[in-house]
Amino acid sequence: MKKLISILLCSVFAFLLFGCTEKGIEPNSESVDYSSEFSGINGCAVFYNYNEKKYSxxxxxxxxxxxxxxxxxxIISVLEGLKNNVVTSESSTMNYNGSKYYFDTWNKNxxxxxxxxxxxxxxFRQVNDGIGQDNMKKALNELNYGNCDVSQxxxxxxxxxxxxxGFWLGSSLEISPVEMVNVIADIFEGKTDYNQEYIDILKDVMKSDVEGVYGKTGxxxxxxxxxxxxxENENGKIYFAVHLDNKTGKSITSADAKDIVNKIINNKYK
Structure with missing residues (x-):
């Protein structure tokens, strides 16, 4: 009986740990060597073949x-902005306040x-403020989005x-690459309560300059x-997240992460 109770307690603990908070390594997974694509940059990559239910x-x-x-x-701000009627379409405009921002592309409506x-x-600061802290916290809890912490x-x-x-910029909110992949897969595989119209808008704004690739940098x-x-190709979707952490190496940007993803896709999935 004691042995049975111990097994049950361990099972409950595992469910709480991996089913509700941190989504760990799934049973159908493999370790791969992408060092040539990373070219000496420190970082990680997870690719998830949804049809095969396999993580690399x-x-x-x-x-x-x-x-x-x-x-x-x-990605989340777009969906929640549409859901809460802060924005209604791709053409929803926010007015520029006249400040001089670092990027010239920001200095206009x-x-x-x-x-x-x-x-x-x-x-997106305006979009998130329009959504509100309580609504955003609820959404992140429902999505299992990392630590779901919008306290800052x-x-x-x-x-x-x-x-x-904002809370999403070097602040309270954090998420792992595998959690990120799971959230995005849930969204685009219809496992959330977002309207398909909203998901279609999100997909359109995520479209990259590489055929079949949809993404967001950071x-x-x-x-x-x-x-x-x-x-996305004729066989379905491969979800991905690459994170670079090169604190002791050369200066990097999201363009480097994007380049690594495109190399991996070209070398392994095309």
Whole structure:
């Protein structure tokens, strides 16, 4: 009886750990060597073949480590913005306030698609504030989005102005690459309560310059970077997340993460 109780307790603990909080390595997984694609940059990659239910990991310990999502969080902001009627279409425009931002592409009125593709922080600061902290917290809990922590709503102050800071930028919210892949797969495989119309809009703004690849970049102030999304062909979708953490190496940006993903897709999945 004691042995049975111990087994049951262990089973419950495992469910709580992997089913509700951190989504660890799934049973159908493999370790792969993407060192040639990374070219000496420290980082990790997880690719998830949805049809085969198979995860491929490069540096799997890092794949299960949580980091700030940075601008990849705009994926969630788009969906929640549409759901809460803060924005209604790709052409929903926010007015530029006249400030001089670091990127010239931010220094004008922008619509949703333009803001997503130029990764404009001030635009999505307005979107997230329109959604509200309580609604966002609820959404992240439902999505199992990392630690779901939006407590530093205004951010850590890492950037110069309030409208370029937020909980998703080097602040309270963190998510691991494998959790990121699972969230994006749930969204695009119809496992969330988002309307298909919203998902279609998100897919359109995520479209990259590489055929079949949809994604969002993110760059941290501490020489870290993301690229996450999916590759779609006639056989289905391959979900991916690459995170670079090159604090002691050469300077990197999200363009490096994007380049690594495109190399992996070209070498393994095409």
């Amino acid at each position: 990991f490069y540096n799997e310990q890092q794949c299960n480590t949580r980091y700030s999502p940075c601008s990849t969080f705009k 922008l619509n949703l698609k333009e803001a997503f593709q130029t990764s404009c922080v001030w635009y 709503w205004q951010g850590s102050g890492m950037n110069d102005t309030p409208d370029t800071n 760059t941290g102030r501490d020489n870290t970077a993301w690229y996450t999304g999916f590759y």
